[in-house]
Amino acid sequence: MKNQNHASFLCLAAMAVLVLWAAGLRAAEDDPPLSETDQCLSCHLDDDVMPQDYGEHDIHMQKGLSCAGCHGGDPANDDMDDSMSPAAGYVGIPDKKDIPRFCGKCHSDIDFMRQYQPAIQTDQAEQYGHSVHGAKLMRGDTSVAVCTSCHSGHNIMPASDPRSTVYALNVPETCNKCHGDAQYMKKYDIPTDQYEKFKKSVHGQALLEEQDTGAPACNDCHGNHGAMPPGITSISHVCGTCHINNMEYFAGTKMAAGFKKKKLHGCEECHGNHEVPKPSDKMIGDDKSSVCAQCHESGDKGFLTARVLRTRLDTLAAAYRKASVMKERVNSLGMDDLDIEFILQEAKQSLTKARTMIHTFDTLKVSALTTEGLVKNQQAIREARVQIEAYYIRRKGLGASTFIITLLIVALYLKIREIERRQKSTTGEV
Amino acid sequence: MLSDTGQKLYHWLDERFNLTPLIDYMQHKQVPVHKHSVWYYMGGVALFLFIVQVCSGILLLFYYQPGVDSSHESVRFIMTKVNFGWLVRSVHSWSANLMVFFVFVHMFSTFFTRAYQKPRELTWMTGFILLVLAMTFGFSGYLLPWDELAFFATKVGTDIAGAVPLIGEAMKIVLRGGDDVTGATLSRFYAIHVAMIPALFTVILGLHLLFVQRQGMHEPEAFKKLKPEQKKMIPFFPNFVLRDVLLWLIILNILLFLAVLFPWELGPKADPFVSAPEGIRPEWYFMFMFQFLKMLPAHIGFMEGEVAGILFFTLGGLVWLLTPLWAFKKRGKVDIMLLCGLLVIAFILVMTVIGYVY
Incomplete structure (x- = not known):
């Protein structure tokens, strides 16, 4: 009986919790939208005087900051004069030159920002001050980009949101809005074809065509809030952020020291900048199309080194192609090509390593890697030959077994006929 | 000398097991010869393929290791490293398909020649059970290499089993060894494939062969009506057996x-975390059922379409199993059983073709 009472009590308590929870849910569902409680939004929407670039997915709006969060004023007061008075803290529309400070009010305040994201960056305004944009703005040039130029004013979304103007795939278009406008950029006397060049580059193809967000956009080389063109010393560090080995190998060469002395950009001299083409073995060597021939002359040491390096790479690349063709043949014959695939992956790795090692311009180091790759290719070719041979052995085996079994069939058929003939002769019937 | 030893051994066995009547029976057993005789050999071919299955299956067992981390790897090992492993595995797979095909041929030839009639009701029923077991062999064996297609096909197949009214969900969990197709499913299918079904199959096959031997071959109506001297017969041994062996070769x-x-x-x-690849389809002998279930509307009357489809196949299978009990006799020129058989074949063929083409 006592147990029954306990059970009834527990049931009642559970039901009460459920009812309260449901009521809570209902209350949450019934919360009126911001456009009804926020007087700024309410009037501006009614009068259709919202900013042109307003978007309801704006991150500030999503976090409940609404108009007064930036422009000040009292959003609870429906009297326009009172709510938009300096007494209510209304600051209105900031001048373009004040925008970095205007946004920085909150975005540079870690105590304020950490309530939204504990690990958020708060140095954007400071970085901006050191950028070319920021420096020019301070000198009174209001044509330069400020926060709203890239992030938009009223439709700001996190950089991780594909709809954002600063999402990796959208960054080149965003920068190009100003940097691609020849008229707008006229007074700065800088090229305006970066975007067109970038689109054709190996980076641009990967980012814009293949939608590979790991590929660099403008901000990955130039910085974003602290954007400026990389200098002579920093260019190889910019490229080296991703191409670490290439940077380290090149940094240790005599050529790097020579470049520095002659104030030549490290990587850019051979690979270009915005229009970085997909690197190929043709870039190195002694023929006219190679980048080496742009500086080295026939007979000099660098010219000879380039020839040796190119020969090594060509030999390995040709061997790899041959082994790959053999592997394809094995595959087309329906034989097992998995082991060959693994060996070829190692050979490909040696080729990639050798191509990277080119940046040391050390023929011995490159030769060591190409020899390693050649051995792997030979191994793959041997394995492929074994498989192709096995393919023909299997067919020969099938031929032999078919012949033997067919002989047995014929022999058995003759035997049956003989038995039946014998039976017929002894019994007169089958 | 050898002949003497053989004679002695025979006498020794005969004394204990009374073999002489059995040998006499076998020696005097006759097989009818007529225009439909070729169908007598289909069961023998299926039996031969079953023997191939057992032999190649045992060879595969030497190297096969069931498990999520070892099934696929061991099958690959068999195919690439084991001497003639590729051949044994290929023979096992092809022979499985051919066996199911010949069991179907054997069954329909039996149906159309009305060999299920009295006194062979139980021969028909054990034969049908053997067909179901052969298909279960195929279904359970399909998963064992643990490759992508097999994994998802098993998922779909067990999902269909789960739609059976009342017992479906429980059946699905028992089959899968849990809510999803996992290593537990693989272990179960392995046990089903190499222990449960072979044991059951051997017993039922033994009964089926015993019935066939005891009752002899069925004689078609036209042959039965002939006078004894008009009936052409051949001895079961060696004539029929040697012809059987010839076909086996x-x-x-x-x-x-x-x-x-x-x-x-x-x-x-198989990777359970990737999305299902395109072109998941069961083995060809399940295709007609799979396609039919796919084509059914979401609801048929008060029932879900899939449930109705499963009920249809369950009842259809039951009716087919019990054919000897309800079969209509041929009246004049109207042969209802012939029409039934042709209808079933047409249904199976059309559904299978649609399944592969669309």
Whole structure:
């Protein structure tokens, strides 16, 4: 009986919790939208005087900051004069030159920002001050980009949101809005074809065509809030952020020291900048199309080194192609090509390593890697030959077994006929 | 000398097991010869392929290791490193398919020649059970290499089993060894494939063969009506047995031809976390059921379409099993059973073709 009472009590308590929870849910569902409680939004929407670039997915709006969060004023007061008075803290529309400070009010305040994201960056305004944009703005040039130029004013979304103007795939278009406008950029006397060049580059193809967000956009080389063109010393560090080995190998060469002395950009001299083409073995060597021939002359040491390096790479690349063709043949014959695939992956790795090692311009180091790759290719070719041979052995085996079994069939058929003939002769019937 | 030893051994066994009546019976057993005699050999071919299955299956067992981390790897090992492993695996797969095919042929030939009639009701029923077991062999064996297609096909197949009214969900969980197709499913299917079904199959096959031997071959109506002296017969041994062996050798040739020239492939290893690849389909002998279930509307009357479809096949199977109990006799020129058989074949063929084409 006592147990029954306990059970009834527990049931009642559970039901009460459920009812309260449901009521809570209902209350949450019934919360009126911001456009009804926020007087700024309410009037501006009614009068259709919202900013042109307003978007309801704006991150500030999503976090409940609404108009007064930036422009000040009292959003609870429906009297326009009172709510938009300096007494209510209304600051209105900031001048373009004040925008970095205007946004920085909150975005540079870690105590304020950490309530939204504990690990958020708060140095954007400071970085901006050191950028070319920021420096020019301070000198009174209001044509330069400020926060709203890239992030938009009223439709700001996190950089991780594909709809954002600063999402990796959208960054080149965003920068190009100003940097691609020849008229707008006229007074700065800088090229305006970066975007067109970038689109054709190996980076641009990967980012814009293949939608590979790991590929660099403008901000990955130039910085974003602290954007400026990389200098002579920093260019190889910019490229080296991703191409670490290439940077380290090149940094240790005599050529790097020579470049520095002659104030030549490290990587850019051979690979270009915005229009970085997909690197190929043709870039190195002694023929006219190679980048080496742009500086080295026939007979000099660098010219000879380039020839040796190119020969090594060509030999390995040709061997790899041959082994790959053999592997394809094995595959087309329906034989097992998995082991060959693994060996070829190692050979490909040696080729990639050798191509990277080119940046040391050390023929011995490159030769060591190409020899390693050649051995792997030979191994793959041997394995492929074994498989192709096995393919023909299997067919020969099938031929032999078919012949033997067919002989047995014929022999058995003759035997049956003989038995039946014998039976017929002894019994007169089958 | 050898003959003496043989005689002695025979006498020794005969004394204990009274073999002479059995040998006499076998020696005097006759098999009818007529225009439909060729169908008598289909069961023998299926039996031969079953023997191939057992032998190649045992060879595969030497190297096969069931498990999520070892099934696919061990099958690959068999195909690439074990001497003639590729051949044994290919023969096992081809022979499985040919066996199911010949069991179907055997069943329909029995149906159309009305061999299920009294006194062979139980022979028909054990034969049908053998067909179901052969299909279960195929379903359970399909998963064992643990490759992508097999994994998802098993998922779909067990999902269909789960739609059976009342017991479906429980059946699905028992089959899968849990809510989803996992390593537990693989272990179960392995046990089903190499222990449960072979044991059951051997017993039922033993009964089926015993019935066939005891009752002899069925004689078609036209043959039955002939006078005894008009009936052409051949001795079961050696004539019929040797012809059987002759056909077995031809089938062995075809089997080797298929296994070598069209080796059975091994797909990429199953990965439960990737989305299902395109072109998931069951083995061809399940295709007509799969396609029919796919084509059914979401609801048929008060029932879900899939449930109705499963009920249809369950009842259809039951009716087919019990054919000897309800079969209509031929009246004049109207042969209802012939129409029934043709209808079933047409249904199976049309559904299978649609399944592969669309």
